[in-house]
């Protein structure tokens with residue numbers, strides 16, 4: 001029995017990884033016993049309605065159970081991820097009764113639980129195992145044009161549009177160079193392992 | 194580089210989901226385009242999570258619900274339906290130009306209405322997001338100028354692509370500018386065209402909600 005609690009971020013991340021990999025009920029129960037009562041206490045005060053509060057807790061934790069594979073440890077802590085799920089569920093619960101056409105849903109704003117992210121985000125997102133430090137080393141091996149694009153995006157934090165403007169090349173070219181470069185980097189890293 | 198950013202209060206209310214639909218879209222669009230504000234929002238979410246799940250909340254826990262029953266219900270539950278949001282369309286075509294849409298706008302491209310032509314080399318299309326506040330794309334061709342206009346409340350504009358000027362500044366991709374009622378300005382383009390998105394800022398909600406976890410708003414909270 002380890003002494004770590006779910007309030008330890010590393011431990012919480014490990015629990016999520018176990019849930020994702022092997023649907024571990026023990027790991028989920030441990031997370032649940034820590035997060036669910038806190039969420040319930042907060043939601044009860046917030047909504048002033050116990051049933052709505054319980055719906056928020058149950059929907060949030062149900063998503064944690066089924067969608068643990070969507071947790072990205074490099075993007076923030078487990079607590080923050082669970083918070084963003086609760087924030088989204090709350091947003092939709094508050095709008096549910098209004099039945100208005102055109103209303104935004106939480107997924108339209110914050111794609112926390114999107115399975116496949118078709119958006120431009122994907123072009124920006126690096127795989128977890130592609131670490132920045134490694135990147136710098138491997139970047140040396142990229143063709144110059146690809147290296148420039150990668151450095152501007154991942155080191156200087158420019159958007160693809162900004163890179164296109166800065167280099168005076170079409171956005172589509174920036175995108176294809178980014179894709180090719182990331183593909184090449186993956187190959188280089190896998191080859192090295 | 195982006196020079197004009199939303200206030201920290203905007204970012205907090207965005208992270209909590211407590212702005213009007215139009216303003217959530219506006220702040221979301223800027224956050225997509227601005228690595229600095231993106232990091233700031235992640236920080237805010239982390240702070241809110243820490244407050245929500247932190248020590249002070251522990252005192253409020255009343256074991257008023259059957260944890261075991263809920264656990265069992267969760268284990269018995271079906272995999273939630275995959276969010277099949279309409280395929281994001283990350284490009285917008287207008288007057289023979291192709292514009293890349295930031296992710297927030299791309300995810301909501303199905304909400305963009307018909308373009309209509311306005312006098313003075315201007316085009317406009319509504320974005321239907323519900324709520325009282327209007328959200329509109331405004332496209333200014335080269336050498337266009339927006340007639341001086343008045344409005345109730347604050348007007349927020351973001352440059353999606355291009356550049357325009359007013360008397361005081363030049364605004365480029367990602368710039369988020371907020372103009373109050375007193376502000377008189379006449380935006381104009383020169384040798385570049387410019388795609389912007391604009392909204393009138395609705396009333397803010399302070400009295401309830403997640404954002405209260407971080408009241409009072411103060412940059413001392415975030416470094």
Ligand SMILES: [Zn+2]
Pocket residue numbers: 195197198199223227229230231
């Ligand atoms: Zn910013």
